[in-house]
Amino acid sequence: MDATPLILDYVAQDHASSPPALATHVFATIGFGDTHDRDPADPANLTVGLRQLNPTGLHEQWRTTMAPSRGWQNNVGFVATRDLVFAHLLAEESRVDGLADTAFRAYLTLLTFLRDRGFNHLLRIWNFVPAVHELDQGIERYQAFCIGRDRAFSRAGIGASAFPAATAIGSAAPGLLVYAFAARQPGIPIENPRQISAYRYPTRYSPRPPAFARALKAPWRNADGLFISGTASVRGHRSMHRGNLHSQLQETLANLDAIADASSTRPPPAEALPRYLKVYLRHPAKITDVAPVLADWSGPGTKSIYLRGEICRRELELEIEGYNYAHTAHSHP
Numbered sequence: 545m546d547a548t549p550l551i552l553d554y555v556a557q558d559h560a561s562s563p564p565a566l567a568t569h570v571f572a573t574i575g576f577g578d579t580h581d582r583d584p585a586d587p588a589n590l591t592v593g594l595r596q597l598n599p600t601g602l603h604e605q606w607r608t609t610m611a612p613s614r615g616w617q618n619n620v621g622f623v624a625t626r627d628l629v630f631a632h633l634l635a636e637e638s639r640v641d642g643l644a645d646t647a648f649r650a651y652l653t654l655l656t657f658l659r660d661r662g663f664n665h666l667l668r669i670w671n672f673v674p675a676v677h678e679l680d681q682g683i684e685r686y687q688a689f690c691i692g693r694d695r696a697f698s699r700a701g702i703g704a705s706a707f708p709a710a711t712a713i714g715s716a717a718p719g720l721l722v723y724a725f726a727a728r729q730p731g732i733p734i735e736n737p738r739q740i741s742a743y744r745y746p747t748r749y750s751p752r753p754p755a756f757a758r759a760l761k762a763p764w765r766n767a768d769g770l771f772i773s774g775t776a777s778v779r780g781h782r783s784m785h786r787g788n789l790h791s792q793l794q795e796t797l798a799n800l801d802a803i804a805d806a807s808s809t810r811p812p813p814a815e816a817l818p819r820y821l822k823v824y825l826r827h828p829a830k831i832t833d834v835a836p837v838l839a840d841w842s843g844p845g846t847k848s849i850y851l852r853g854e855i856c857r858r859e860l861e862l863e864i865e866g867y868n869y870a871h872t873a874h875s876h877p
């Protein structure tokens with residue numbers, strides 16, 4: 545029952561291989577580069593094909609309190625403790641199949657792997673879609689991706705109440721990269737009252753809906769973990785402030801605040817505990833406009849990674865995701 549908490553830190557690339565403090569174990573290390581890369585020697589190491597914009601290159605390092613095992617199965621690389629798994633899959637695209645089929649098969653492979661090992665509850669998933677704005681069999685490739693993902697969830701019997709928190713970003717790197725955390729216990733999905741749930745968006749955005757929750761509270765005891773999905777300048781279902789980066793940022797921050805409120809675990813003051821954000825920017829040069837505003841909003845205890853990435857809707861300039869970890873050592877269940 546006492547599922548392993550996931551502890552996040554952003555570490556300088558030079559230090560990523562040094563052992564973590566506090567009697568914890570490295571569970572996953574996510575770096576950023578020109579292509580998606582999986583380390584055959586260690587499935588804990590993953591490189592996402594997005595350009596990092598921070599002056600000092602940072603890795604996302606996830607740790608757990610339990611020593612994990614690791615392995616490969618059917619193109620799925622994984623690292624697992626008793627109650628938690630990190631799993632990833634890189635699906636090559638073929639000339640004949642559309643992206644909907646590729647995404648369907650990738651998701652089914654992943655969901656089957658998770659089910660076989662008893663990790664029935666997806667908590668958080670990241671998706672990197674090549675050429676996200678191009679057409680694929682007559683529809684935008686983001687929509688094709690949504691179709692395949694939604695079909696796989698229905699096939700696996702996973703309904704809206706069990707959708708994970710998610711990010712979906714366009715990448716210049718080839719292959720559909722998907723990585724996820726899943727658990728034996730379900731998390732608690734959180735929606736944003738300022739937005740329609742993505743899985744209820746009108747079909748004009750996609751013939752089958754984007755299957756994700758706005759946020760998800762992790763299921764472990766004695767610790768809080770809040771996964772916040774990629775959050776953008778969307779109110780209701782509409783993109784707001786087309787062509788105005790500053791207003792899009794303000795709208796996005798209002799959405800992040802609303803999600804934190806709705807989760808009833810408003811992140812503790814930045815002085816007390818670190819918070820972690822990842823910012824995806826369509827136009828890398830805009831980092832100079834975004835970074836000071838975000839630093840002001842988030843306070844000194846926040847670490848942020850900036851990446852160049854394409855947000856699923858063309859008119860959106862940026863998207864921000866988050867993770868907050870609060871260790872409540874004083875709690876007695």
Ligand code: 3EB
Binds near residue numbers: 671712756773774863
């Ligand atoms: C939005 O709110 C912006 O399809 O998994 C953000 C996070 C977005 C995840 C996904 C899409 C996804 O609709 C786009």
